[in-house]
Amino acid sequence: MIILDGKKTSQEIRNEIAEEVKTLVKKGGKTPHLAAVLVGNNGASVTYVNAKVKDCEEVGFKSTLVKLSETISEKELLEEVDKLNKDEDVDGFIVQLPLPKHIDEQKVIMAIDPAKDVDGFHPQNLGRMALNLPTYLPATPMGIMDLLDRYNIETGGKHCVVVGRSHIVGLPASILMGRNHYPGNATVTLTHSRTTNLKELLKDADIIIAALGKPDFITGDMVKDGVVVIDVGTTRVVDKTKKSGYKLKGDVEFEGVSKKASYITPVPGGVGPMTRVSLLKNTLMAARSKM
Ligand code: NAP
Numbered sequence: 001m002i003i004l005d006g007k008k009t010s011q012e013i014r015n016e017i018a019e020e021v022k023t024l025v026k027k028g029g030k031t032p033h034l035a036a037v038l039v040g041n042n043g044a045s046v047t048y049v050n051a052k053v054k055d056c057e058e059v060g061f062k063s064t065l066v067k068l069s070e071t072i073s074e075k076e077l078l079e080e081v082d083k084l085n086k087d088e089d090v091d092g093f094i095v096q097l098p099l100p101k102h103i104d105e106q107k108v109i110m111a112i113d114p115a116k117d118v119d120g121f122h123p124q125n126l127g128r129m130a131l132n133l134p135t136y137l138p139a140t141p142m143g144i145m146d147l148l149d150r151y152n153i154e155t156g157g158k159h160c161v162v163v164g165r166s167h168i169v170g171l172p173a174s175i176l177m178g179r180n181h182y183p184g185n186a187t188v189t190l191t192h193s194r195t196t197n198l199k200e201l202l203k204d205a206d207i208i209i210a211a212l213g214k215p216d217f218i219t220g221d222m223v224k225d226g227v228v229v230i231d232v233g234t235t236r237v238v239d240k241t242k243k244s245g246y247k248l249k250g251d252v253e254f255e256g257v258s259k260k261a262s263y264i265t266p267v268p269g270g271v272g273p274m275t276r277v278s279l280l281k282n283t284l285m286a287a288r289s290k291m
Contacts, residue, residue, distance in 0.1 A: 001258055002151070004230070004265045006143070009150050010273035014059055017280050021060040024288065032287035033062040034118065034279070035084055035093035039077065039103070040070030045096045052094070055276055061283060064090065074103045078111050085113040092118030092136075092286035094279070097168075115289070118282035121168065130175050136282040141173040143274025144209060144230050148183040153207075153228055153263060160186035161201050163218070163251070164211035169232055173209050208252075215249035220256025229257055229264040232271045248272075 025031055034056050038049045049065065056063035066080060077099075084093045093116055099105050109117075114124040120136040128135035137145070148155060160177045164170035174190040177183070189201050193212075202208060202222045210218055211232035223229070233251030250267030258264050265271055 001261050002263045004147050004151055004263050004270060006147060006265060006270040006273045009147060010143075010277040012150075013146065013277045014055075014280065017277075017284055018059040020284060024284075025060075030089075030091075030287060030290065031060065031062050032283050033064070033089055033091050034283040035064040035066060035087075035090045037066045037068065037077075037080060037084070037093065037095040039068045039072060039096070039099055042098070045098070049096050051276060052279060055280055056283075059280055061280070062089075070100055072103075074107065077103060077108060081108060081111045085111075085116060090116065091290065092116045092283045094119045116286060118279060118286055120172075120282065126167075126172065129172065132179050132181055136285065137176070137278070138168055138172045139278035139282070140169045140211075140232060140271060140275045141176050142278040142281070143271055143276075144173055144232070145176055145183045146278070147230070147265070147271070147274050148228075151263060153183070155183045155207065156185035158186045158206035158228075159189070159204055160207040160209065161189045161191060161205035162209045162211070163191050163198070163202075164213070164232075165190055165192045166211065169211040170209070173211070173232075177207070177209070210251035212251050214251055216253040217251045218257060219253045220260055223257055223260055225260050226262045227257075227260060229261045230271060231265050231267050234267060234272060 036049050036052050053063045053065055084090050095108055097105060109121045112122055114122045117125050118136050120138040125135045129137055162170050162174040174188050177186040178188040191198055199222055203224055205227060207228045209230045213233055213235055215235045215237060229252055231250035231252040234248045236246040237249045239247040248268045
């Protein structure tokens with residue numbers, strides 16, 4: 001069994017990005033600039049956005065954090081989005097989700113200029129992804145593809161079972177795995193809470209991408225020998241031995257499943273760091289497109 005080390009792999013990609021930024025600037029290009037919009041003070045969102053800003057600094061990008069009040073109206077937020085769309089120095093930006101309940105997330109996503117949508121959530125970019133056209137891929141599915149690629153894992157003709165159909169992970173991951181492209185060319189089954197024969201499907205899977213958000217849901221008896229397991233789940237569970245008071249748990253029961261797997265991602269240290277670096281990749285792509 002080989003651990004798919006997202007921490008190490010993402011660091012390699014970060015180093016490559018940092019080198020590319022130096023070359024880009026040397027050639028007279030601009031320093032890539034990512035802006036992040038944070039609405040309110042949701043603990044997890046603040047942590048994620050701060051990490052994104054720190055990541056930018058580490059690879060030599062410029063970053064801007066736009067902090068907005070929890071009570072901002074939808075109209076005011078759309079105006080902020082419009083400002084970022086028009087700001088020529090900003091190459092790409094993200095609006096950290098979730099947004100407060102009084103704001104229509106889809107409306108905000110649709111307002112982002114697709115050319116600056118480095119989260120890859122705009123329908124135009126999702127459509128381009130489905131058609132195998134150059135675009136910003138959503139960060140988590142892109143991180144999964146990069147991990148499979150960097151470990152040279154064969155995906156062609158394999159049966160890939162994706163558990164969970166969210167717009168940010170499961171659905172795009174299923175599209176990418178089915179594209180006529182490496183990594184991809186898999187025969188994909190996209191499953192969700194209405195799937196009635198999940199156990200049967202999992203037992204047949206060569207590759208499992210688990211993104212349902214239920215800790216330890218997939219156990220050793222549910223998978224076959226040699227399976228490749230990508231565990232996207234990150235649920236906070238109470239752990240009094242940790243300073244934070246919690247630990248992160250994946251959707252896969254690591255102990256049992258790792259005994260049968262050929263490759264498996266740990267949680268933490270698997271898909272999470274790959275997701276973070278994917279946003280940097282998209283921002284670099286946005287900056288390069290202006291050269
Ligand atoms: P989500 O929006 O919470 O949706 C969960 C999906 O799982 C839904 O499609 C749901 O089906 C399906 N599901 C729920 N119970 C199921 C069951 N018993 N059998 C089969 N499918 C089931 O998903 P998400 O936002 O993608 O998040 C999933 C997990 O990934 C969470 O733990 C999240 O924290 C984590 N995550 C991690 C990263 C990372 O970078 N590591 C990034 C994003 C998310 P229905 O559609 O039928 O409701």
